[in-house]
Amino acid sequence: MSLITLSESECKDCYRCVRDCAVKAIKINNGQAEVVKEKCINCGHCIEICPQNAKSVNNHLSKLTKLLEEEKVVASIAPSFPAAFDCSPGQLVKGLKKLGFFAVEETSIGAEVIAREYKELLEGWEKTLISACCPAVVSLVEKHYPELVSYLSPTISPMVAHAKLLKKRFKDLKVVFIGPCIAKIKEIDWKSSKSAVDLAITFDDLKDLFSLKGIDYRSLDEDQFKTNSGNWSRAFPVENGVLKAADIDFGLSTEILSVSGLAECMKTFEDILNGEISPKFIEAMVCAGGCINGPGIKSELSINSRKERVIKYAQQESIEDEFDVNEIKIDISRGYLNRRIEDKIPTENQIRLILSQTGKFSKEDELDCGGCGYNSCREKAIAVYQGLAELKMCIPYMKGKMESLADIIVESSPNAIIVVDKDMTIQKFNSKANELFNRNNEIAIGHKLYRYIDPKDYLDAWFNKKSISQKKIEYKQYNLICEQSVIPLIDYELVIGIITDVTERENHKERVAKMKDTTLEKANQVIHKQMKVAQEIAGLLGESTAETKAILYELRKLMQEEM
Ligand code: SF4
Ligand code: SF4
Numbered sequence: 341m342s343l344i345t346l347s348e349s350e351c352k353d354c355y356r357c358v359r360d361c362a363v364k365a366i367k368i369n370n371g372q373a374e375v376v377k378e379k380c381i382n383c384g385h386c387i388e389i390c391p392q393n394a395k396s397v398n399n400h401l402s403k404l405t406k407l408l409e410e411e412k413v414v415a416s417i418a419p420s421f422p423a424a425f426d427c428s429p430g431q432l433v434k435g436l437k438k439l440g441f442f443a444v445e446e447t448s449i450g451a452e453v454i455a456r457e458y459k460e461l462l463e464g465w466e467k468t469l470i471s472a473c474c475p476a477v478v479s480l481v482e483k484h485y486p487e488l489v490s491y492l493s494p495t496i497s498p499m500v501a502h503a504k505l506l507k508k509r510f511k512d513l514k515v516v517f518i519g520p521c522i523a524k525i526k527e528i529d530w531k532s533s534k535s536a537v538d539l540a541i542t543f544d545d546l547k548d549l550f551s552l553k554g555i556d557y558r559s560l561d562e563d564q565f566k567t568n569s570g571n572w573s574r575a576f577p578v579e580n581g582v583l584k585a586a587d588i589d590f591g592l593s594t595e596i597l598s599v600s601g602l603a604e605c606m607k608t609f610e611d612i613l614n615g616e617i618s619p620k621f622i623e624a625m626v627c628a629g630g631c632i633n634g635p636g637i638k639s640e641l642s643i644n645s646r647k648e649r650v651i652k653y654a655q656q657e658s659i660e661d662e663f664d665v666n667e668i669k670i671d672i673s674r675g676y677l678n679r680r681i682e683d684k685i686p687t688e689n690q691i692r693l694i695l696s697q698t699g700k701f702s703k704e705d706e707l708d709c710g711g712c713g714y715n716s717c718r719e720k721a722i723a724v725y726q727g728l729a730e731l732k733m734c735i736p737y738m739k740g741k742m743e744s745l746a747d748i749i750v751e752s753s754p755n756a757i758i759v760v761d762k763d764m765t766i767q768k769f770n771s772k773a774n775e776l777f778n779r780n781n782e783i784a785i786g787h788k789l790y791r792y793i794d795p796k797d798y799l800d801a802w803f804n805k806k807s808i809s810q811k812k813i814e815y816k817q818y819n820l821i822c823e824q825s826v827i828p829l830i831d832y833e834l835v836i837g838i839i840t841d842v843t844e845r846e847n848h849k850e851r852v853a854k855m856k857d858t859t860l861e862k863a864n865q866v867i868h869k870q871m872k873v874a875q876e877i878a879g880l881l882g883e884s885t886a887e888t889k890a891i892l893y894e895l896r897k898l899m900q901e902e903m
Contacts, residue, residue, distance in 0.1 A: 342374075347395075419575070425547075438555050457493075583596060596621050601626070602626050605626055711736070
C-alpha cells in the first residue's frame with residue numbers, strides 16, 4: 341500500500357504534483373493523481389506542494405494511543421526536534437511522559453554508533469561511500485540509480501540503531517520514533533528495521549496529539565531524557581552534521597561532499613555515473629537543508645533559524661552518560677536491492693502516433709508548454725504509452741477541442757446567436773443568424789450590429805448590465821417576429837443575443853384568433869335569428885319573452901366560452 345493517500349474529491353487535476361515529483365512517481369488515472377509506490381521514494385514533497393491539500397500520510401495516532409495504554413513505550417526523538425518545538429528539551433520530555441511514554445531518549449544515541457562506523461568504513465572503502473541515514477536516499481538509489489547500490493553504506497540508520505540499542509538494554513519494550521520524516525514511517529517495515537521500531541510518527545502528528553489531549557507542552561516543568569547522547573551526533577539533521585559527528589574533515593574538498601535536496605542528490609548521482617566526479621564520501625539527504633526541513637515539520641522558521649537551534653542544542657554540555665553505547669553490541673549491517681522497475685520504451689512510431697492523437701503532427705505542433713506536468717510533449721507521449729499519463733492532460737489540445745465543440749454547438753443551434761463587443765461590432769454570427777438577417781450573405785463578423793438588426797436591446801443590456809429575457813420583437817424588414825434574449829458578459833466586454841424565430845407560431849396564433857372572431861360573429865347571427873324564432877314560439881306558447889331571452893343569452897355565453 342502506498343504511504344501517501346489521496347482524497348479524490350480534493351484533487352483538481354492541476355498536475356502540480358506530476359510537474360514537481362522529480363522521480364515522476366505520480367500517475368494520472370481518470371483525471372486523478374495516484375502515487376506509484378514502486379517509483380515513490382516517500383520524500384513527501386507532493387504532500388507539501390498540493391494546492392488542494394488532497395494528499396496525506398496515513399497517521400498512526402490511534403495505534404500509538406493503544407500502544408501507550410497497553411505497553412511500556414519509549415520515545416526515540418529525532419535530533420531535529422529543537423527546530424520543531426517551541427519549548428525546552430526538558431518540557432518536551434515532560435509532555436511525552438504525560439502522554440504515557442515510559443521514557444524518552446534522543447535518536448542521536450543511534451547516530452553516534454553510525455557516525456563511528458562511517459569513519460571506520462571510509463578507511464578501507466575503495467569507491468564512493470554514500471551515507472544511508474536518509475531512507476528517501478536509500479529508496480532513490482534502489483529504485484532509480486540501482487547501479488549505485490554498492491556505494492550505499494552497508495549500515496542501518498540511526499533510528500534503527502537506537503531502537504536496537506533500546507531493545508538490548510530493556511526487556512519488553514516498544515519503541516516509537518518521532519521525527520520530521522515520512523520516509524521513516526515506511527523504513528520501519530523494511531527487512532533491516534524489522535522488529536526494531538514499532539511505530540513512527542511525525543513531529544506534526546505529535547503536536548496534534550498534544551492538542552487532542554489538551555497538553556500545553558510549553559507550560560510544563562522540566563523532565564530529563566533517560567540517557568543523553570554525544571553532542572555532535574545531535575547535528576545529524578543539518579548539512580555537514582553527519583560529517584561533523586563522524587569527525588570527517590569536510591573543509592574545502594572535492595572528496596567529501598554534503599548534498600541535500602532531491603534534485604541535487606539526483607544530479608550528483610548522475611555525475612558519479614557519468615564519471616564526472618568520484619568523491620570518497622557523500623553525506624546525502626533528500627530534503628533541502630537536511631531533516632530540519634523534513635515534511636513532518638510545519639514551521640514558519642527559515643532553514644537557517646532551524647539550523648541555528650539544532651546546532652546551539654548540539655553545543656550544550658551533555659550530562660554524563662549512564663551507559664557506553666560502544667559496549668552494547670548490535671548488528672548494524674544491512675544490504676540493498678535493485679528495485680528499479682523497467683519502464684516500457686515506445687518505438688518512434690508509437691510516440692508519433694500518441695502525439696498525433698493530440699493534434700501534434702510535426703515538430704512545430706509540439707509546444708512543450710509543460711502544462712501537463714511533463715517537460716516536453718514527447719516526454720508526455722512516452723508517459724501516456726507507459727500508462728502514467730492521459731491524452732486529455734494536454735491543455736492546449738483540450739482547449740482547442742472545447743473551443744471547436746463550443747463552435748459546433750453554436751453553429752448547429754436552431755436559434756440565431758449574435759455576439760457583439762461593447763462597441764456593437766459583431767464577433768459571432770451563427771448560421772441561423774445568417775439565414776434570418778443576412779440576406780446578402782456577406783461576412784457579418786466585424787460589421788456593426790445595426791447593419792442587420794436594431795441594436796437597442798443590446799445597448800440597453802450592456803449599459804444597464806442587465807439581461808433581457810424572451811422579449812417579443814418584430815423585425816419588419818425581414819417579416820419576422822422573434823423572441824429575443826440578450827445577456828451582457830461584463831467581464832468579457834461582450835453581449836450575447838439569442839433570437840428565436842417565432843413568426844410561424846405568432847402567425848398561427850393570429851389566424852386562430854381571426855377564426856374565433858369570425859365563428860363568434862356567425863354564432864351571434866345564428867343566435868339572433870334563433871332568438872327571434874324562439875320569441876315567436878314562446879309567444880305562441882304563452883311563456884314570457886324575458887324568460888326566453890335569458891335562456892338564449894345563457895346559450896350564447898356558453899358558446900363564447902367554448903370558443
Ligand atoms: S512522495 Fe516524493 S517521490 Fe513520492 S510521489 Fe510524492 S513527490 Fe514523488
Ligand atoms: S532528509 Fe531527513 S527528513 Fe528528509 S527524507 Fe531524508 S531522512 Fe527524511
